[in-house]
Amino acid sequence: MVKLRKKVYMTAGYNTISLGTGRSEFNPKKARPGIEHYIKEAGQATLEKIGGAKNVDEGIIGNFMAPRFNKQGNMPGFIPFVDEGLEWKPCSSQEGACGSGALALIGGVKSVLADTADVVLTIGVEVQNTVKAIYGADILAGAGWFQKRKNGHAYFFPGQFSDRAGAYYEKYGFERTRKGFARWFRNAIENARLCPTAQEHENKIEDLEAFYMSRKPDGRSFVDNLSVLDCSKVSDGASAITIMSEEGLKRCGIPKADAVEIISFAQVERNIANDPPDLTELTAIKKAAHLALESAGITIDQLGTIETHDCFSIAGILAVEAFGYAKPGEGADFIAAGHTARDGKIPMNTTGGLIGWGHPTGGTGVHQAVTIWEQLTGNAGDAQLEIKPDRPYGMTVNMGGDDVTVVAIIYKRGE
Amino acid sequence: MSYEERLQNVTVLGAAGKMGSGILLLTAVEMADLMLKPENKSKTFVLNAVDVSKEGLAGLMKYLRTQVLKVAEKKTVPLRKAYADRKDIIENSEIINQYIEDVVRIVHPSTRMEAAYDSTLVFEAINENKDLKIKILSQIDKNNPHKPWFFTNTSSVPINIIDDGVGLDGRVLGFHFYNPPAVQKLVELIVTNQTSKDITEFAKVYAKNLKKVVVPSNDVAGFIGNGHFMRDALHAIHEVEKLSDEMPFEQAVYMINRVSQEYLVRPMGIFQLIDYVGIDVVRFIMQVMNPYMQDEELHSPLLDKMISLNIKGGQHSDGSQKDGFLKYEKGKPVGIYSPEKKEYIAIEDFKAQCDEKLGALPDSVVAWKSVVRMKNKDEVLKNYFNELNVLNALGADLATKYGKRSKEIGKKLVSDNVALNEEDVNTVLMTGFFHAYGPINNYFN
Numbered sequence: 118m119v120k121l122r123k124k125v126y127m128t129a130g131y132n133t134i135s136l137g138t139g140r141s142e143f144n145p146k147k148a149r150p151g152i153e154h155y156i157k158e159a160g161q162a163t164l165e166k167i168g169g170a171k172n173v174d175e176g177i178i179g180n181f182m183a184p185r186f187n188k189q190g191n192m193p194g195f196i197p198f199v200d201e202g203l204e205w206k207p208c209s210s211q212e213g214a215c216g217s218g219a220l221a222l223i224g225g226v227k228s229v230l231a232d233t234a235d236v237v238l239t240i241g242v243e244v245q246n247t248v249k250a251i252y253g254a255d256i257l258a259g260a261g262w263f264q265k266r267k268n269g270h271a272y273f274f275p276g277q278f279s280d281r282a283g284a285y286y287e288k289y290g291f292e293r294t295r296k297g298f299a300r301w302f303r304n305a306i307e308n309a310r311l312c313p314t315a316q317e318h319e320n321k322i323e324d325l326e327a328f329y330m331s332r333k334p335d336g337r338s339f340v341d342n343l344s345v346l347d348c349s350k351v352s353d354g355a356s357a358i359t360i361m362s363e364e365g366l367k368r369c370g371i372p373k374a375d376a377v378e379i380i381s382f383a384q385v386e387r388n389i390a391n392d393p394p395d396l397t398e399l400t401a402i403k404k405a406a407h408l409a410l411e412s413a414g415i416t417i418d419q420l421g422t423i424e425t426h427d428c429f430s431i432a433g434i435l436a437v438e439a440f441g442y443a444k445p446g447e448g449a450d451f452i453a454a455g456h457t458a459r460d461g462k463i464p465m466n467t468t469g470g471l472i473g474w475g476h477p478t479g480g481t482g483v484h485q486a487v488t489i490w491e492q493l494t495g496n497a498g499d500a501q502l503e504i505k506p507d508r509p510y511g512m513t514v515n516m517g518g519d520d521v522t523v524v525a526i527i528y529k530r531g532e
Numbered sequence: 533m534s535y536e537e538r539l540q541n542v543t544v545l546g547a548a549g550k551m552g553s554g555i556l557l558l559t560a561v562e563m564a565d566l567m568l569k570p571e572n573k574s575k576t577f578v579l580n581a582v583d584v585s586k587e588g589l590a591g592l593m594k595y596l597r598t599q600v601l602k603v604a605e606k607k608t609v610p611l612r613k614a615y616a617d618r619k620d621i622i623e624n625s626e627i628i629n630q631y632i633e634d635v636v637r638i639v640h641p642s643t644r645m646e647a648a649y650d651s652t653l654v655f656e657a658i659n660e661n662k663d664l665k666i667k668i669l670s671q672i673d674k675n676n677p678h679k680p681w682f683f684t685n686t687s688s689v690p691i692n693i694i695d696d697g698v699g700l701d702g703r704v705l706g707f708h709f710y711n712p713p714a715v716q717k718l719v720e721l722i723v724t725n726q727t728s729k730d731i732t733e734f735a736k737v738y739a740k741n742l743k744k745v746v747v748p749s750n751d752v753a754g755f756i757g758n759g760h761f762m763r764d765a766l767h768a769i770h771e772v773e774k775l776s777d778e779m780p781f782e783q784a785v786y787m788i789n790r791v792s793q794e795y796l797v798r799p800m801g802i803f804q805l806i807d808y809v810g811i812d813v814v815r816f817i818m819q820v821m822n823p824y825m826q827d828e829e830l831h832s833p834l835l836d837k838m839i840s841l842n843i844k845g846g847q848h849s850d851g852s853q854k855d856g857f858l859k860y861e862k863g864k865p866v867g868i869y870s871p872e873k874k875e876y877i878a879i880e881d882f883k884a885q886c887d888e889k890l891g892a893l894p895d896s897v898v899a900w901k902s903v904v905r906m907k908n909k910d911e912v913l914k915n916y917f918n919e920l921n922v923l924n925a926l927g928a929d930l931a932t933k934y935g936k937r938s939k940e941i942g943k944k945l946v947s948d949n950v951a952l953n954e955e956d957v958n959t960v961l962m963t964g965f966f967h968a969y970g971p972i973n974n975y976f977n
Contacts, residue, residue, distance in 0.1 A: 249605060251605050251608050251624050251628075252624060252625055254624060255623040255624045255625055258623075263622075266622050266623065267619065267622045268616075270609070270612070271608040271609045271611075271612045271624050271627075272609075336609075337609070337610070338609060339609070
């Protein structure tokens with residue numbers, strides 16, 4: 118259990134749009150901005166909010182598969198590309214599949230804790246629309262053990278989570294589970310409509326749950342137990358945020374109330390070569406979330422909002438159970454009853470999450486932190502929740518692979 | 533001989549042509565899928581791509597690779613299963629590439645007719661020339677010891693004539709793909725008086741595996757599709773000729789083209805369709821059909837004139853539209869040919885004037901693109917055509933007349949026993965021509 122030896126904050130978050138199917142700017146036949154564009158846009162926007170590059174001590178970039186999606190390695194070199202004022206400063210990158218973003222965040226937290234930096238610029242990025250989905254599936258499969266690729270599905274990760282969904286259907290009932298998924302999907306789209314950068318921002322479908330139900334899983338062309346509506350988006354996007362000590366905030370002239378304090382964080386790793394111990398449980402997420410809660414000294418009843426890694430709808434349901442909001446097998450009912458909607462008991466993924474906002478894989482962890490920062494500091498625009506005094510905390514849970522690399526972080530508005 | 537055995541050695545004649553290349557692609561993919569079945573792995577599959585043009589065959593192999601790539605990308609899920617025993621190919625990209633190699637490996641391009649002498653099935657997609665077809669098929673049949681089955685893609689020559697001409701005793705049927713075969717779902721199936729049941733059954737299974745919609749047609753030149761299209765085109769040409777008494781030719785073409793598209797809610801105007809098929813091809817089909825028509829002349833001096841002026845339409849080798857009745861820029865009509873001035877006149881120059889003459893469309897007008905997807909399509913169209921029919925305007929009158937004529941043509945195809953029933957006529961027009969509704973309807977009563 119980690120207890121932070123000093124106060125650490127995050128502030129000045131920024132998200133680019135999540136570009137891909139659903140956005141009117143997206144045309145698969147036309148040239149699109151490259152990975153450099155996203156890094157620069159997010160990085161510069163954040164620098165502007167903190168008084169410029171001169172205030173930054175260190176840069177960390179989270180990215181999963183630029184070497185394959187973009188034929189680009191050596192990602193730390195793109196931090197000085199954001200602003201020449203960052204040149205000659207220490208930079209590094211973090212990779213833990215779709216958990217890369219949160220690894221970059223806790224890398225920054227550790228630098229602040231180690232007194233080696235007071236201001237760390239953290240950027241998470243992925244640009245995935247460079248290849249068709251069928252080839253993207255090959256690239257993303259790198260988040261699993263390559264020895265298992267041969268026997269895996271063409272759409273490897275949808276296949277993994279389809280197996281989880283199938284196990285869940287069998288144990289707890291198909292119809293009941295699909296109802297939960299339908300509501301999860303509806304919440305994702307409705308929340309995305311409130312956020313201008315979300316990939317599903319322009320989605321105009323009226324009866325979202327009926328639409329969801331009309332798309333049945335079909336194993337002949339996709340996976341057995343999930344439809345594309347159960348899946349997160351293929352996205353291009355970046356997010357940036359800074360991690361600061363109290364000295365860092367002072368240096369940048371940022372009041373604590375405009376920042377979130379990192380109350381705790383936990384990171385756990387599951388052996389990638391092993392199959393999940395139980396297909397109907399996200400064990401690593403369960404461990405990470407509870408370690409973070411314990412470390413923060415709070416219970417789930419004190420959380421006002423959560424950003425959780427819903428790369429697939431089943432991951433949303435299993436996370437609800439892993440956090441402890443519902444018993445095993447009752448997560449779908451909890452969601453179907455509206456408890457995770459923005460006006461429910463525990464609003465989750467309030468700008469759409471990975472299904473509604475988008476999932477630029479290596480950038481998602483940072484995007485989640487930016488969303489929580491926006492919500493807790495009153496910067497969430499149309500998506501703003503009312504944060505009640507008795508539930509002042511927010512939590513992000515970012516996952517790499519099939520419950521392999523997991524980071525949970527708990528936040529509270531600075532005071 | 534089983535289905536698999538029949539498909540172990542196949543020849544496509546005219547394989548580099550527009551239709552032949554599509555037939556070759558679909559057959560190559562079907563054969564590769566058979567080859568990948570565990571029980572067939574030791575068997576050899578050969579698909580001869582025969583064409584007179586060496587350059588055409590080189591282009592064909594390029595086309596094949598591009599198209600098989602698309603096919604493979606769409607069916608990677610089953611392909612992973614088909615290659616499950618190949619430990620050396622793991623990623624989707626590797627599986628897709630292997631599949632392309634396997635399909636291409638089946639195909640043997642050749643300019644020599646002898647390639648077909650070992651085939652058990654021969655697809656014929658050469659020129660619409662009856663005598664040439666009979667000559668080539670006779671040569672193959674004489675030299676081929678396997679008594680091969682012949683599938684002809686002719687869209688206009690009666691199959692009985694080919695059967696009798698070659699002396700095939702029923703080892704032939706018409707298997708008429710629509711253009712482009714790789715995309716179009718429709719196949720017209722035409723049997724002769726002697727075609728054996730085995731061949732017909734095989735053809736149905738083959739069509740089903742290619743995911744085609746089969747519509748049987750009787751052996752009357754032109755069958756259902758061209759039987760409608762040619763007469764529909766002649767109606768349009770006659771209307772243009774009548775209008776040309778009062779206005780320049782190009783304006784008349786513009787008006788009828790617009791009426792046949794927007795007013796009738798069709799995917800393209802009739803003159804654009806003629807250009808797409810090729811003015812020379814349309815004339816040729818009429819010429820082939822005409823001798824078999826009683827009390828009817830399928831011929832247009834206007835088409836003769838256009839061809840004599842070297843205005844032919846059709847497509848460039850990259851698939852883009854050549855100029856014909858209409859001039860195209862980026863696939864969109866921008867001008868119309870004036871045989872009198874021997875040049876294209878910009879549509880912009882007379883559009884407003886013509887549109888005014890045609891009169892406004894009813895408010896309930898719908899675009900073809902949106903109507904084809906509507907669940908209540910019939911209701912929407914009924915409502916629109918009801919309003920159109922009572923509109924007192926030139927465009928509405930021309931459209932109503934056009935719709936009535938199209939229905940008459942459709943009904944005649946049934947009464948002449950070309951089609952078995954009205955539904956088949958509608959299926960051909962809706963599937964093969966992408967019409968939003970069949971010609972036999974109650975919209976123009």
